[in-house]
Amino acid sequence: MVEYVHFAARIGLGLVFLVSAVSKLRGRQQFAEFVRATGQLAPVLPARGAAVVVVAIEVAVLVLLCSPWAATGFVVAGLLLLAFTTALVLAVVRGRKVRCQCFGDSTSDVGWLQVSRNVVLLALAAAGAVGGTSVAGLADTGWLLVALAAGALVGAAVVLSEEVVGLFTPVR
Template identity: 30%
Template sequence: MHYLALLSRCLIAGVLVLAVVSKLRGPTDVESAISELLKVARQPVGRRLVRLLIAAELGVAALVIAPGTAPAGLAAATVLMWGFAAFVAMSVRQRRRIPCPCFGPSRTPLGPVHVVRNVALGAVAAAGAAALAYAPATALQPGGVVVTLIAAALGVCLAAFSDDVHALFSDPTRT
């Protein structure tokens, strides 16, 4: 395993665990967003889907973290993230103004920034899976590991606060 694989494993696991913790802290926001996205009127359906989503995210994070299952976990994370991107893109295309509850309560509706975020996370997972599959295992240096872990932590923060970063650099006069 080399630094790219370590970076992708830490970043993807961090994003998924943070998303799970956020969903567990505010499940009603996620339930209503999922129900609205799927046009399901019944709350129990939304509640079940939230539980399924939490289980999927936690399961993929566990696969990514465990060394023996990391390649499969990163492949599953790629599919999960690109699936999220497709789902969000469909919502954006339909011009639905549903808040993004990915990392806790939010007023920011799903938009292109969320599609880009999920595509990028999927690409990071795919790159990590490829690195594990095709790169020879090499010894990691402590300094390189520290830098990689810092980069992964910054990546998790960037993903979690992508709405705020986008708002910071977007034109306030445009609505």
């Protein structure tokens, strides 16, 4: 059963990192906005260089999760998410107004929603790292489909979390 949790975590985290990387690379304006947000979230780092490294790591995580080295992908994802979460918490606590560019264009500033979203992703990375790394033992088609659907659902919920919360937030 653990291998199905691992597979679901691979799907969910893979989807999140895919959308995250693509949303930053889909155009010059989107990447420029991400560079600007990176500079605001990590002012001690060179913004452009840090942004390039972040996107490269996101792509590397995606590749690793789709390979026999998925365990390494989960560890790298966890470390990157820990860095993101730290930067987000510091921004929220310090009252910085920074637009979240995690999944492309955003009209909301970073806040506890993004922090909690990252905690969910950290749990997903931990669950994946603890699970088995082989998909060879996934013989039960029913459980495989459940794991696939669960991973896709969690990934989509994370990516769309700001939009979903926005649906229930009063218009100002």
